[in-house]
Amino acid sequence: MRNVKNYLNLFIEYLQIEKNYSKYTIVNYSKDIEDFFSFMEEQAMIHLEDMTYNDTRLYLTKLHNKKYSRKTISRKVSTLRSFYKFLVREEILTENPFTLVTLPKKEQKIPKFLYEEEVEQLLTISDCNTPLGQRNQALIEVLYGTGIRVSECCNIKLSDIDFFIETILVYGKGGKQRYVPFGSYAHDAIDQYLSVGRKVLMSKLKVSDQHNYLFVNHRGTPLTDRGVRHVLNDMIKKAASTLHIHPHMLRHTFATHLLNEGADMRSVQELLGHEHLSSTQVYTHVTKEHLQRIYMSHHPRA
Structure with a gap:
């Protein structure tokens, strides 16, 4: 998994330099991707290209079983889609397995306000x-x-x-x-x-x-x-x-x-x-x- 961690470091540099994301956003991206790496280890996956569309469905099922909210699941999927998109752009990978994954609809919460x-x-x-x-x-x-x-x-x-x-x-x-x-x-x-x-x-x-x-x-x-x-x-x-x-x-x-x-x-x-x-x-x-x-x-x- 060492190469996988190197790719994460490259992605973080991209978010900092090119996207100019805040520290808070980058911390969340890193945590989401680290959690995904743990899933890969559980599934005995060594390389990022080992991930297929069917595996993404399994990953989503695991997130649902952990009782994550729809908003959190959407964020995690969006993070991984961006991560793989970056790696495809850099020609490190050829396919993005998260491209076809549909995000769960967000809960529409009406914001609380003061009269x-x-x-x-x-x-x-x-x-x-x-x-x-x-x-x-x-x-x-x-x-x-x-x-x-x-x-x-x-x-x-x-x-x-x-x-x-x-x-x-x-x-x-x-x-x-x-x-x-x-x-x-x-x-x-x-x-x-x-x-x-x-x-x-x-x-x-x-x-x-x-x-x-x-x-x-x-x-x-x-x-x-x-x-x-x-x-x-x-x-x-x-x-x-x-x-x-x-x-x-x-x-x-x-x-x-x-x-x-x-x-x-x-x-x-x-x-x-x-x-x-x-x-x-x-x-x-x-x-x-x-x-x-x-x-x-x-x-x-x-």
Whole structure:
């Protein structure tokens, strides 16, 4: 199996250099392929070309028996299809046994979102007279006001913000860049945080440890995804709410509220940084529910 591991290393280099995939994505690709190698060893396969279409059916059966979700199985098959496609392109193999494998249909889960009253409640929790309160207010205004991913939010640097035209340069998946607008509420919250709160928090760092990241924790170091989750959970507790919130819910809320107010799908797709329109279309299920509720509440013949 030594040559097989070498091929994996080549594929990882390809994902890093040519595809510019994130570390998180590459880790998942590697794990999926390593799991596949374990299956090959169980089936006494030594070479990648030993894999046939019939073997792929056996592999799928094994994944189903392990009770993997359809989404996980689809990801694993997609990973292996890409892996074999790369090896065929490099003329290491002549056939891709996963070409004809059909992916199981994904479960259509309607994204959870916050109603406007719930968002308003969250926006009044922070004590804006304290440095951390100012940071928290700026954080939630940016997440809800722009719809960016939490990882994108944590990576914002001061140099990425243009207050004059109210846009933020965001670095998305695969290193792709896009500009997202922000409104007056986010503008004011960021401005107050930068004028007072961030300076106080950054004063805890040595001069040699100073950095350019917008959001920082109580020690002055850059805020992480985990830190954002902690901040939101703390805000929920202060609101005495039974609501369970995760950071991505604010992104779902951003998209849902835009569509409910009549924004077109393509514009929302661009704002969210979705590569495919199908990723954005999931929010139409929510807006249809919203429209149906309005119809049933207000139409005289409903």
